[in-house]
Amino acid sequence: MDSIELYRKVLLSVSGNRLVEHLALRYGRKLAAKFIAGSSLEEALDEIERLNGNGIMVTLDHLGEGIKQIAEAASYREEYVRLINGIARRKVNSNVSLKPTQMGLALDPEACYSNIRDIVAEAKQHNNFVRIDMEDSPYTQATIDIVLRLHGEGLTNVGTVIQAYLLRSREDVKQLIEAGVNLRLVKGAYKEPASVAYQQMSEVIDNFKALIQMHLDHGVYTAIASHDDRIINWVKEYAYKKGIKADAFEFQMLYGLRMNDQAQLAREGYRIRCYMPYGSMWYPYYTRRLAEKPANLWMVVKNMFK
Numbered sequence: 517m518d519s520i521e522l523y524r525k526v527l528l529s530v531s532g533n534r535l536v537e538h539l540a541l542r543y544g545r546k547l548a549a550k551f552i553a554g555s556s557l558e559e560a561l562d563e564i565e566r567l568n569g570n571g572i573m574v575t576l577d578h579l580g581e582g583i584k585q586i587a588e589a590a591s592y593r594e595e596y597v598r599l600i601n602g603i604a605r606r607k608v609n610s611n612v613s614l615k616p617t618q619m620g621l622a623l624d625p626e627a628c629y630s631n632i633r634d635i636v637a638e639a640k641q642h643n644n645f646v647r648i649d650m651e652d653s654p655y656t657q658a659t660i661d662i663v664l665r666l667h668g669e670g671l672t673n674v675g676t677v678i679q680a681y682l683l684r685s686r687e688d689v690k691q692l693i694e695a696g697v698n699l700r701l702v703k704g705a706y707k708e709p710a711s712v713a714y715q716q717m718s719e720v721i722d723n724f725k726a727l728i729q730m731h732l733d734h735g736v737y738t739a740i741a742s743h744d745d746r747i748i749n750w751v752k753e754y755a756y757k758k759g760i761k762a763d764a765f766e767f768q769m770l771y772g773l774r775m776n777d778q779a780q781l782a783r784e785g786y787r788i789r790c791y792m793p794y795g796s797m798w799y800p801y802y803t804r805r806l807a808e809k810p811a812n813l814w815m816v817v818k819n820m821f822k
């Protein structure tokens with residue numbers, strides 16, 4: 517295990533730790549501000565407008581996950597309906613991303629389905645698209661089932677995410693490509709055991725490339741979400757070698773990371789979409805970002821003293 521992998525494992529292990537949470541909450545939102553576009557929808561819409569001006573598309577996420585009571589899901593559903601309407605009203609280039617446990621997946625899968633269905637139906641009215649983020653492995657199959665069920669009902673403006681660290685992902689991608697589901701491919705952000713996930717970064721990267729290749733070779737539009745130059749440069753070279761046009765895929769990166777490089781990709785003629793979270797439930801999202809890269813932690817430490 518190299519030092520980065522060790523760092524990631526340690527941070528993901530302590531992210532549920534009360535001391536870490538206490539420190540993060542004590543220093544407050546200011547620390548997380550770098551990764552979060554604001555606490556209100558209007559602030560986020562202003563920021564989308566600014567990024568669109570640099571050629572960067574957006575996927576907007578209202579922060580929230582792992583709700584404790586199913587009634588909470590209804591207010592998240594309503595917020596998503598509001599934000600889909602806000603995007604249409606402001607005519608900005610953005611779709612939306614949501615988390616299934618925010619909509620109640622862990623508490624009441626049928627209510628979760630119904631909440632997500634309402635959001636996807638609303639998005640369809642506005643010709644917009646909903647991405648269901650992928651959470652940890654207990655929810656993988658249920659998330660895929662929701663997406664396939666919605667497609668079965670004719671709501672095809674919804675896709676999900678496949679994580680390259682999961683051993684099952686090649687089979688999932690095969691099935692989802694056949695069903696015509698638009699996918700975002702990522703490495704995977706959660707702590708997963710060896711029984712379900714590759715533990716070495718080199719294996720994750722190899723699998724990531726294999727999954728991207730499956731899409732590009734089949735001519736299926738895909739979103740490649742990574743800040744890793746080993747992936748980005750590989751995609752650029754592969755597309756060039758195979759004569760795949762730049763509009764056959766999109767890159768995605770997180771808000772607050774490599775923003776200049778996101779604009780540069782747009783200038784080079786690539787499609788690039790920024791994942792932009794807003795809202796007050798920032799803590800779990802933020803600890804996953806810290807776990808991904810020591811420099812992110814350093815950035816936070818510097819911000820503490822600004």
Ligand code: FDA
Pocket residue numbers: 648649650651677679702703704705706741742743744745768769770773774790791808809
């Ligand atoms: P990683 O963090 O592994 O870094 C690898 C290398 O990339 C670094 O060593 C460095 O060289 C370079 N690099 C990284 N950050 C850099 C920076 N800021 N500046 C310069 N170089 C940098 N996960 C999940 O489980 N479910 C989901 O639904 C999603 N959704 C999602 C959407 C989007 C748009 C993104 C970008 C990511 C996700 N993820 C996710 C998270 C994903 O699984 C993964 O944890 C992170 O993207 C981190 O992996 P990377 O491939 O980005 O590089």
